[in-house]
Amino acid sequence: MTLRPHRLTPTELSIAVSEDDGLEPSASTPPPSFPLASSSVPLCRRDPATASPMTLPEHAFFDLIVIGAGPASLALVARLLEERPAAIYTEDEHRHLHWLKKSGKAGNISRARTIKTRARGSERVISTADDKSGYGSRAAAAAAAAADTDGDDDRDCECQGLMRILVIDRLGGWMKQWDNAFRALQLEHLRSPLFFHPAPADLDALLAFAERHGCASCPDADHNASGSLTKPSRAERRQRRRQDGETAESLRAEHHHRHVAPPGYSLREIANCVGKEISKHRIKSRQKRQGKAHSAGQPAAIDATSAQGIDATAGYARMLRDIGPAVNERDRKDYHVPSTKLFRDFVQQEVVERYGLDGEWRDAHKVWKGDNGHPHGGVDSASKAQTNASSPITLAKGEVSELHWGELHVEGWDHMQGFCIKTEDGSQLGSKAVVCALGMAGGPALPQFITRPQSPSCAGDGWCHSSAIFNPSYQFPPAASKVRGKTCVIVGGGLTTAQTADLALRRGFDHVEVIMRGHMKVKPFDIGLEWMGRYANLAKMRFFQEEDAATRLAMVRCARQGGSITPPWAARLRALEQQGKVTIRTHTKVDDAVYDKQYGQWDLKLCTKMPLPRKKCDACELHKEPEVQMHRVRAAFMVCATGSQQGFSALPFAKAFALANPLPEAGGLPCLTDSLQWGREVPLFFVGALAGLQIGPAAGNLGGMREAAERVAVRLGELSLGIPPSPALLSGTVLPSQDRKSTIGSKADVGTESRGSDHASHLGFTHFGFETLPVEV
Ligand SMILES: Cc1cc2nc3c(=O)[nH]c(=O)nc-3n(C[C@H](O)[C@H](O)[C@H](O)COP(=O)(O)OP(=O)(O)OC[C@H]3O[C@@H](n4cnc5c(N)ncnc54)[C@H](O)[C@@H]3O)c2cc1C
Incomplete structure (x- = not known):
């Protein structure tokens, strides 16, 4: 069974397995990473929190909830709303299609496989299953619904079978986290090239x-x-x-x-x-x-x-x-x-406004309670129409604090499988599917010498993590810190280190000590050029063909090499060093760090181990120990530009879900299916950094977002429209080698994400559909 487009239809979200699938849970196999579905095994373990079905009002139930409103979320939502995504047409075809659209000759355009939804301010329905023109109208949608023999509900419902999407973010706005970071560091330009952006067309x-x-x-x-x-x-x-x-x-x-x-x-x-x-x-x-x-x-x-x-x-x-x-x-x-302003205006005009995503962000509580003119929230039809015209999507501000998958009771409907999310303010919202677009998601990765009174914390006495600087409510340096004539220590070797060093000097520190564990790596992008070419490249091909999650993780780490600094910023840092304002200590570790609260001063013991020059060939040189130097540094403040922890199942809101629906992880990254789904049964998807094992090293950057959006959108389309999955995406999950031993090669693995298809069960284990990559001929 697949998800149907209409929100009233399915009673179960999971893909039911037919009897003849023959997928038996083997006694010798360790607990599977996700439940092996068969008629005798429950489709998912029941989350204790949802042991008795949760009850939700109808207006608080959506087809899809997207958690997070960063660029990855924007790329996905725009892709769902785009009639003709670039991934399925060449750029020439695209231009032609847009010309056809403008000149009103749309009748010849073949149907695009996108989610049914409504474009801003129009009566148009994007691509219905029966709409051969690709330019459906409300009438066409109604006709399609009427022709649908599976259920009568569609005809009567005012949503007319359109997908209802809720985007929820704790900051309550598109790309607010991005804006905060760029504003805090006063960055004038991005790091990424012009073909890294979230626009899908x-x-x-x-x-x-x-x-x-x-x-x-x-x-x-x-x-x-x-x-x-x-x-x-x-x-x-x-x-x-x-x-x-x-x-x-x-x-x-x-x-x-x-x-x-x-x-x-x-x-x-x-x-x-x-x-x-x-x-x-x-x-x-x-x-x-x-x-x-x-x-x-x-x-x-x-x-x-x-x-x-x-x-x-x-x-x-x-x-x-x-x-x-x-x-x-x-x-x-x-x-x-691009400059920061150019990029931001582009996103606003060409993505947010173009797809009608500039609606009002309401508190999650209001969405839950159903007031304030929600399309299905029991208000008069005039205000409904107005809300729909301003945005096809519901936008909510709220921090997700719990995620559950299990049986739901939506008022007026039958019981069904679905997600229930709870927010910090106690609101409850439900959906058939969820996409996590959480960025790095985890808390700050802090050095051991930082002792935190409370966890998780981004700042304490005399120190802060770089993410605190991005928070508009945090003052850097804190008002209590004496800055004049003082030193600021920055730990880390990435671009944020260089940018923060510059900021610290501008904010009044006299001197900055930059401490890097390794050497100072200089490259224009976070990843090597071999990964981010505009067209298909060898590195990506190799990555997609690799079956072992641990090896993929190693490839991702190798491609990113921890942090690196762009050449302009490296030059800037070097110039500041020559002016005596910055000291760059490479190959240096902090052996001990003590903060004297009374004097507001750090006392740091540093150990520098310079590697030996590689070229030496005479025996004495080879066996010589690297030179070790000890330093002592006193500083008034310390910034840890040490990155974030990665990991979904460790997130407070995801712990219970991950326990009930376990999935292997490698380095904190979940081993998702190629459609970026949490196993084959649960319609939980990931875009952004957490999809790193499937998308590659650029997953957390703008470069990986369009691809992630494409994969998820296609899968959601299959679930909601019932279109049989394309062979390219009928593939298994990349697992760590020890998990693969038990599952790869077994019948379970030969299976597909949507095992309803006979064709699929005959396919071998494929890790990547090459036609989803733009290959340069
Ligand atoms: C200073 C700086 C400069 C950068 N420059 C570039 C660049 O030039 N090019 C590039 O490609 N990348 C750049 N990056 C990387 C950049 O962070 C990513 O490209 C991008 O922001 C990731 O987008 P995202 O949507 O995955 O995550 P984010 O932008 O981090 O968005 C995640 C969203 O999820 C929300 N969220 C998280 N948890 C919850 C929850 N429990 N409930 C509700 N909402 C939640 C957050 O509020 C946030 O809005 C830069 C990063 C920094 C810090």
């Missing part, structure tokens, strides 16, 4: 938006000799453009655009990524001019501050020279980072 949407607004590229700041992030002068820019062989035409275009682009809109080229296909002649003439090769790429990070004291930027440049170019010249326009 077009991979080039952000680039097109920038071009439409006359944004000109300004060169990367890492060329700036002073190491400052300020823009080079116009003359410098011209000179460099000429050197790079740019035509007079583009210079004229830039001149023209300078007057057009709104304030705060800019693009910054990511230096030295592009140039793979530059002609030999051009490379030679460039070398002649510059005296050295200049075009290159950067697949890996480098030790920018090695034992020999190589300058960060010099080390980076050397690496570029050694490794060679990585990105084709024709993709140069993609390898720009």
Whole structure:
């Protein structure tokens, strides 16, 4: 059985298994990661909290609840609402489809497989099962519902079979966490390139938006000799453009655009990524001019501050020279980072407003109680229509504190399987399916020497975690801290470390000590270029073919290499070091840290172990112990830019659910199905960082979100529309090797997510559908 589109229909969400599936739980197998479904085994273990069915009012029950309203959530919701997602059409087809739509020749367009829902302010229904045109109307939807022989409920219900979606976030707004982080650190540009964005219709949407607004590229700041992030002068820019062989035409275009682009809109080229296909002649003439090769790429990070004291930027440049170019010249326009304002306006206009997601965020309590004009909340139809017109989605502010899956009783309906979420304010909301878009989700990962009176905590006496700085209610540095003439210690080796060091100096500290466990890694993105090419790439292919979760985890960790700093910020940090404002201590650990509350001072014992130079070949050198140096540092404040813990089942609100529906994890990441589902039975999905084992190292960044949204949307479409799953997505779950021994190769594993399909049961174990990857021909 599959989920039908209509909210009144299913009494069970799980995919029932037919008798002939023959899936028997084996006595020799350890407890399965998720229940093996068969007619003799309950579809899911009953959560003790839902032992007696929870009762919910009808208006508090939704088809889908999305927890979190960050970019990953936005990408998913927009994808559900998009009629023609880019993933199923080439970009040329897309343009053509939009032209057809505009010119009213929609009749020829084949149906898109999207969730049925209503676009903003229109009477249109996006793609109904029977609507061959792809441009359904209310009448078409009603006709489709009438033709549905399975049930009569659809015809009478005012929702007309449209999917009802609730998005709930503790901050109560789209991308508020993102905004807080960018505002706190006063970041002017993103780190990611132009094809990383949440808009589902077009991979080039952000680039097109920038071009439409006359944004000109300004060169990367890492060329700036002073190491400052300020823009080079116009003359410098011209000179460099000429050197790079740019035509007079583009210079004229830039001149023209300078007057057009709104304030705060800019693009910054990511230096030295592009140039793979530059002609030999051009490379030679460039070398002649510059005296050295200049075009290159950067697949890996480098030790920018090695034992020999190589300058960060010099080390980076050397690496570029050694490794060679990585990105084709024709993709140069993609390898720009947008300014914060440009990106935010793009998201607001091209995603939030375009898909009608700019509705009001109401307290979860109000949604639960059903007041304030909810579409199904017992108000008059005029206000219902108005609410629907302003947003097809219900938006709620509230922190989810409990998640349960089990039997529900929705008033006026039969008992059914479903989710019940509880929020901090005591509200209860239900749904057939849930998507978690929680970001890193876990609490701060803190060094051991930080003792916390209460857990979890982001700040204490004399210290804070970097996530506290992002919180608008936290003052950095705290008012009580004496800052003038004092030192701030920052622990961590990622981009946030560099940005916080800069912020600390701007907020009045005289000196910053940066402490890194390893070397200072410098690379333009969190992950290597080999992972984030615009088109399919080998690294991704290898990742998708890997069956073992532990190996996938190792690949993810290797690709991210912990934290890394972008070349402009590394240059900035190095410049501050040269000015004596920053000390960068690499290969250093904090041996002991004592905070004297009375004097407001940290006393830190640091141990630096510099690695030996690799090249030495004589025996004495090889056996020489690395040089160890001990330092003592006194500081007024400490910032731990040490990242977050990952893990869903450890989250307070998810503990009971994970206990009742266990699933293997690797490094805190759940071993989801390829559709990012929590096993085959429970319609709980993940987008964002927690889908790292399936999406790859970019899962937590903007780059992985569209792909995650696509996979989840397709699966939700299958559940709600009853479309048979495509063979590409009929695949198993990536498990840790010890779990695989018992399950992979067994009948259970050969099965599919939707085992209703006969075809599916004959398929082998496939881990990735290659047609879901955009492959460059
Ligand atoms: C300073 C900084 C700069 C960055 N720059 C870039 C960049 O340039 N490019 C890039 O790709 N990535 C960047 N990142 C990474 C960035 O965090 C991610 O790309 C993105 O924010 C992740 O989106 P998300 O939706 O998965 O999670 P988040 O943005 O973290 O959103 C998660 C949401 O879930 C909500 N939530 C969590 N738990 C609950 C709960 N129990 N109940 C209700 N709501 C809950 C939170 O309130 C939050 O709104 C940057 C990160 C930082 C910190």
